[in-house]
Amino acid sequence: MAKVCITDGVPKAGLDELRAAGHEILTWDRAQPPTRTELLDHVRGADAVLTVLTDKVDEEFLDAAGPQLKVVANIAAGFNNIDLDSCRKRQVFVSNTPGVLFESTADTAFALLLMVTRRFGEAERFIRSGKPWQYRTTFMLGHAIQSMTIGLIGAGQIGTAMARRCRAFGMRIAYASEHPMKAPARDELEAVGLPLDELIATSDVISLHCPLTPETYHLLNAERLAAMKPDAYVINTARGACIDEQALVEALRSGHLAGAGLDVYEHEPEIASGLLEMENVVLLPHLGSATVETRATMTGLAAKNALAVLNGEPPLTPVH
Numbered sequence: 001m002a003k004v005c006i007t008d009g010v011p012k013a014g015l016d017e018l019r020a021a022g023h024e025i026l027t028w029d030r031a032q033p034p035t036r037t038e039l040l041d042h043v044r045g046a047d048a049v050l051t052v053l054t055d056k057v058d059e060e061f062l063d064a065a066g067p068q069l070k071v072v073a074n075i076a077a078g079f080n081n082i083d084l085d086s087c088r089k090r091q092v093f094v095s096n097t098p099g100v101l102f103e104s105t106a107d108t109a110f111a112l113l114l115m116v117t118r119r120f121g122e123a124e125r126f127i128r129s130g131k132p133w134q135y136r137t138t139f140m141l142g143h144a145i146q147s148m149t150i151g152l153i154g155a156g157q158i159g160t161a162m163a164r165r166c167r168a169f170g171m172r173i174a175y176a177s178e179h180p181m182k183a184p185a186r187d188e189l190e191a192v193g194l195p196l197d198e199l200i201a202t203s204d205v206i207s208l209h210c211p212l213t214p215e216t217y218h219l220l221n222a223e224r225l226a227a228m229k230p231d232a233y234v235i236n237t238a239r240g241a242c243i244d245e246q247a248l249v250e251a252l253r254s255g256h257l258a259g260a261g262l263d264v265y266e267h268e269p270e271i272a273s274g275l276l277e278m279e280n281v282v283l284l285p286h287l288g289s290a291t292v293e294t295r296a297t298m299t300g301l302a303a304k305n306a307l308a309v310l311n312g313e314p315p316l317t318p319v320h
């Protein structure tokens with residue numbers, strides 16, 4: 001019997017296979033997530049850990065878990081919270097949950113796109129404020145997305161699912177050729193690959209769907225934000241640190257950009273100063289994959305990955 005430590009409260013159905021295999025399972029079911037000290041205590045002696053994206057899996061974490069640890073199964077597509085080199089050195093497998101959350105995350109990105117271009121976030125806040133209103137021909141007009149070009153930075157499963165939604169709503173699709181879109185989706189969607197800087201300079205909306213890596217850290221910096229078309233929009237459901245948030249605040253404040261829809265932040269749960277006051281910004285608390293169905297599937301996949309390793313096999317969806 002192996003010890004499997006899960007660092008959050010997770011949908012129980014996702015753990016059926018691990019339970020059936022007779023492993024000891026320790027979840028974190030308290031109202032608050034663990035502090036760092038509690039986290040290190042919680043994973044002590046684990047053979048497998050199921051982690052979430054707020055857990056920093058570094059040397060200290062791996063030391064705390066101990067030398068018997070065989071697998072870190074992240075319940076997320078992203079894995080920027082995990083020190084892959086340290087895991088590799090210790091022969092600890094790392095896995096993530098690709099292929100099961102792209103529709104939910106694309107839904108979130110598309111919802112942000114509509115909310116910000118049609119001013120629905122602002123409009124909802126307006127109604128709740130109790131201010132008087134009446135139907136008027138020019139009241140709270142947004143912009144039609146139908147003639148816009150969406151520029152995708154990252155055109156993997158999530159970016160492609162976002163492109164499908166945008167195409168169905170009459171948008172033109174472009175993607176950064178550095179992070180290309182695969183055929184046949186590329187052809188079906190008539191998507192155009194452009195070098196990153198050209199994409200940034202010609203798109204009406206930039207939507208981020210890339211992993212956070214040293215190359216994508218602050219990829220949308222002050223210079224690139226300034227190079228965007230005037231009145232363009234930014235959507236981010238990837239990772240907060242892909243954007244220099246202070247530079248974004250400045251680009252919005254100056255009126256150069258029309259708005260932003262954000263689900264992720266560099267220093268979650270902190271929101272960069274300035275964003276909260278802006279009416280043309282829609283802010284969500286990292287809900288990309290947050291549906292009952294998707295979170296159960298993500299948990300189930302992470303559990304399968306852990307189980308495979310405990311059975312002496314490689315994970316189903318390893319991170320290389």
Ligand code: DGY
Pocket residue numbers: 053075076077078079101238286287288289290
């Ligand atoms: C992921 O899987 O990386 C998402 O951000 C979780 O919602």
